[in-house]
Amino acid sequence: WWLPSHGSLGQLDIVDMIVIFFLSVALPVFLLWIWLTTYYVLDENNLIIKCGPFRKTIPLNTIKSVKKTMNPLSSPALSLKRLEIIHGQHSMTLISPKNRDEFIKILQRRCPQAKVFP
Numbered sequence: 001w002w003l004p005s006h007g008s009l010g011q012l013d014i015v016d017m018i019v020i021f022f023l024s025v026a027l028p029v030f031l032l033w034i035w036l037t038t039y040y041v042l043d044e045n046n047l048i049i050k051c052g053p054f055r056k057t058i059p060l061n062t063i064k065s066v067k068k069t070m071n072p073l074s075s076p077a078l079s080l081k082r083l084e085i086i087h088g089q090h091s092m093t094l095i096s097p098k099n100r101d102e103f104i105k106i107l108q109r110r111c112p113q114a115k116v117f118p
């Protein structure tokens with residue numbers, strides 16, 4: 001548990017108050033923002049990934065392969081039931097659509113060049 005770095009409990013300095021604010025308010029709000037605004041859109045030409053303040057666009061014609069994975073790396077995915085998407089030169093992106101199988105079917109129709117691995 002975190003305690004103030006100096007002084008008594010009744011005498012918090014500004015750094016202590018900032019740390020307490022960050023841990024008790026800002027961090028939970030940021031995590032909630034990510035949780036509530038993570039989604040994926042397949043439009044005509046792109047896979048658009050939105051996760052809180054982060055946004056990534058992957059052109060469909062650059063997707064080389066897709067496979068199911070449980071890879072725990074940090075990613076714009078809310079579940080460990082993920083899809084690993086290989087795209088571009090050597091890029092890998094992990095996402096976790098609610099229905100992986102349906103997402104793969106749609107992706108196959110939109111980018112027939114992509115290999116799908118089990």
